[in-house]
Amino acid sequence: MTSPVNTQVIRVARLHRTVAAQLLREMGLHPGQELLMMQVWDHGPQRQSALSEALDVDASTLTRTVQRLEHAGFVRRNRCSTDGRAWEVESTKAGLALRERVLAAWDELEKITLNGLSEAEVAALSSALARVEGNLCEFARGSVETC
Amino acid sequence: MTSPVNTQVIRVARLHRTVAAQLLREMGLHPGQELLMMQVWDHGPQRQSALSEALDVDASTLTRTVQRLEHAGFVRRNRCSTDGRAWEVESTKAGLALRERVLAAWDELEKITLNGLSEAEVAALSSALARVEGNLCEFARGSVETC
DNA sequence: CGCAGTTACTTGTTCGACCAACTAACTCCC
DNA sequence: GGGAGTTAGTTGGTCGAACAAGTAACTGCG
Numbered sequence: 001m002t003s004p005v006n007t008q009v010i011r012v013a014r015l016h017r018t019v020a021a022q023l024l025r026e027m028g029l030h031p032g033q034e035l036l037m038m039q040v041w042d043h044g045p046q047r048q049s050a051l052s053e054a055l056d057v058d059a060s061t062l063t064r065t066v067q068r069l070e071h072a073g074f075v076r077r078n079r080c081s082t083d084g085r086a087w088e089v090e091s092t093k094a095g096l097a098l099r100e101r102v103l104a105a106w107d108e109l110e111k112i113t114l115n116g117l118s119e120a121e122v123a124a125l126s127s128a129l130a131r132v133e134g135n136l137c138e139f140a141r142g143s144v145e146t147c
Numbered sequence: 148m149t150s151p152v153n154t155q156v157i158r159v160a161r162l163h164r165t166v167a168a169q170l171l172r173e174m175g176l177h178p179g180q181e182l183l184m185m186q187v188w189d190h191g192p193q194r195q196s197a198l199s200e201a202l203d204v205d206a207s208t209l210t211r212t213v214q215r216l217e218h219a220g221f222v223r224r225n226r227c228s229t230d231g232r233a234w235e236v237e238s239t240k241a242g243l244a245l246r247e248r249v250l251a252a253w254d255e256l257e258k259i260t261l262n263g264l265s266e267a268e269v270a271a272l273s274s275a276l277a278r279v280e281g282n283l284c285e286f287a288r289g290s291v292e293t294c
Numbered sequence: 295c296g297c298a299g300t301t302a303c304t305t306g307t308t309c310g311a312c313c314a315a316c317t318a319a320c321t322c323c324c
Numbered sequence: 325g326g327g328a329g330t331t332a333g334t335t336g337g338t339c340g341a342a343c344a345a346g347t348a349a350c351t352g353c354g
Contacts, residue, residue, distance in 0.1 A: 008276040013160030015283035085332040129155040130270040136162035
């Protein structure tokens with residue numbers, strides 16, 4: 001078999017996203033949006049630059065995700081008082097109303113993913129993924145500093 | 148921390164794809180396309196339905212990937228002689244010319260990903276990913292049969 | 295034979311994600 | 325103060341990926 005881990009990563013990622021989409025669908029969210037909402041719920045109103053760094057996505061990706069969430073009414077943007085270029089993103093009431101369901105879906109997704117693995121296996125998997133993430137990040141960024 | 152493995156899967160997937168994109172870029176391929184090419188190289192001309200099943204992607208995704216690869220000159224389509232609805236997808240000479248470089252890139256990606264992990268750790272990771280894939284697949288498909 | 299149902303592929307639409315190029319606003323330093 | 329350089333966010337384009345809905349061709353059964 002040629003390079004099975006590459007293939008496994010790709011397949012697991014796609015399936016994981018598909019399952020996430022199924023779970024999030026009924027609350028009107030798409031995969032990726034829940035991460036932004038969770039970040040805002042947990043850490044309050046934040047600039048897009050902070051979100052983009054926390055979620056580790058491109059600024060342009062973030063812009064469009066925020067636009068869609070704003071359009072859907074889950075998020076609001078206010079001009080930053082101290083920096084005229086920046087926006088602060090904040091959850092609306094409608095956004096907050098999703099919180100419990102999203103967290104439940106997130107837990108369920110984790111359970112589905114790890115079904116049948118022992119605690120030790122989960123720990124090993126998690127630590128292996130952390131190292132893989134470090135490896136990939138180092139290569140992608142060209143340095144180990146920002147990982 | 149809330150549900151760390153979910154997050155890890157998502158981050159690793161994105162980084163893995165980003166690194167793949169960097170490696171494939173210079174040969175004019177995008178992530179996902181290399182999987183199709185490898186499938187065709189390894190198993191010869193195939194119908195799109197076979198490809199879509201082998202790569203486990205939606206038929207519509209496959210259609211467009213084939214269209215782009217065809218447009219790029221890496222792949223050719225011929226009407227299937229025994230079934231007027233189907234197409235057989237085949238690598239062109241230009242496609243075949245990429246083979247060595249793609250396989251090298253694929254190996255490098257695997258090496259980058261697994262850098263610093265022992266053989267035993269890789270084996271454990273791979274087996275854990277296989278089980279996770281089974282779990283997710285079962286949920287996504289609603290049955291264990293097709294996994 | 296001919297119609298019903300299935301299968302193979304396509305198209306439209308939406309979304310995440312990236313890169314590249316751009317604007318507007320801030321900062322720093324002469 | 326004012327220009328050079330940086331930072332924040334946006335827009336345009338492209339691609340993978342999915343779902344939904346559609347067309348054309350095959351299959352099976354009465």
